[in-house]
Amino acid sequence: MRARSVAPLPTGVGATDRAPRSVARDRPESGNWNAPSAGIPSPAPMTDLAHPDRLQKIAALRAQGLDPYPARGVVATPIPVLLAGAGTPEAPGPLAGTRVTVAGRIELLRDFGKLVFAPLLGQGGRIQAGLERDRLGEWWPSRKLLDGGDQVGVTGVLGHTKKGEPTVWAESVTLLAKAVAPPPEKWHGLVDKELRYRRRYVDLWASEGVAQVFVKRSQALSTIRRYLEGEGYLEVETPTLHPIAGGAAARPFITHHNALDCDFYLRIAPELYLKRLVVGGLERVFEVSRNFRNEGLSQRHNPEFTMLELYEAQADYRRMLEIAEQIVERCALAVNGTTKVTFRGAEYDLGAPFPRVGYTELFRERNGFEFDDLARVRRRAQELELHLVDDPWKLMNDVFEATCEDGLAGPVFVVDYPIGISPLAKQKPGDPRLAERFELYVAGMELGNAFSELNDPAEQERRFVEQVASKDPEAPGEVDWDYVQALEYGMPPAGGLGIGVDRLVMVLTGQDSIRDVLLFPAMKPEPRAVRAAPKGTEPSGKAGPERP
């Protein structure tokens, strides 16, 4: 909530005869609770989590004419500012001894009878409030209505305890929102992974370091945007609903538009739209897009994931190498202050430049023959007990991934991919077997993919037709003729790059699983939705929740 003053409520407009107290949030009176709001009762809490004792406290508050969910917050000083301003007992800071207001969630209550310590959690930190009987006067008995998890505002003098901990010695306490669900166990916090993901709103404050991961994620995205804008790029937004699932080989989600009475595919890649924009004269574009693939889940795969894609006219994949390096290095520095990261037990240096290794050379080194020796590829695939897919080029790449990918600790660029697995990339001059394409690997994980974009419409049409004709269930179902037509209008030579933002954030923050860098990873719906009616009110026991 933004800090601002609120004009007193005019008498008779939603105000009561206690209105002068109700608007006192900027000048809290000692011992003041919140004045009542319009007297609208809240509906009964809906889930099993609501604790009866806490519901009774709400009833007690309302009985006193007090609002457990007041309309206004308090004007508070951010906790990091308070901590810095408090200094130490030996060297008090500029705020020590002054009256301050802090807002936050009561982490827990340590009750000593006539003194209660209450660590308050807010964004950016934790500071302790000290509630003393002798300072709080007539409010003091009301402390019994507070619980761990409640949102409160505390005004008092900033000081220290005997042990030197910064403490706001409360002169008034304002309940800002009553928590009816109890917080997790204070020492272990939330450890059940399912609960952590389902109740991220608890995990974010109850589990150490979780919020920081998402702060870093935001910083990384912000860094990417700043860098690309500095390079003259324009951020754009292209459709999520696609008539043809193109730009990647993946199984799409299908949805239906009622008014148009047609099916759409959820975006599997923004690529073809972004290149249309390059045709349209937007010479440097990028998009941070959510993509959806109807495939398996794993530590590296979520059904929806975030991809950065960018395209630059007059550039080729060599320029994309540089941009990829810059993005990774700048993000590391912005997020961690160093290019060194620890991921899955190993240390990596994300400082540019990254080494390059040729796909051809790597394949030959690990397998002892050329990647386009398809007969030997097939034998090798049998040795490796790989699933023998029909598409020889796909099989070749399966062999590559099985034999080469694990060794790519990285960061490293694998450059010059076989053209057979690069349907949207331009052929490498002087070697018709290869495309001007690279992938970026870190910790054996593909982080990025880039190429010199194919802009020959006839060649693109030929490859599309070939794809559609293939037996690959993940190939597009039909040729994107509109895209071919776009190329017919002429697309300048261009380089394009895609970076898996979730995976990049995994590496930057040292998280093993993609789920730990997604605020709300995909989960099956929780069967429990609503709670039974309050005890004793079920008509016959049949009206309870459906709990299959």
Add this chain to the structure above:
RNA sequence: GGGCGCGUAGCUCAGUCGGUAGAGCAACUGGCUUUUAACCAGUAGGUCGAAGGUUCGAUCCCUUCCGCGCUCACCA
């Protein structure tokens, strides 16, 4: 989709070789004015994930289902 594992109080976990369950924290009551997982005493809290089967009796054994985790497959 396959394999392995897990599901017991709000949270973290014990336990029952089959006789319907315990601890710590949280909650509630009482005590305590400097705690850092405070402490001390007491109280309350559970259709032991769901359904079915075996059994005199199932939270425990069996089957199926649901959810989650790990792993393999899948995943340019």
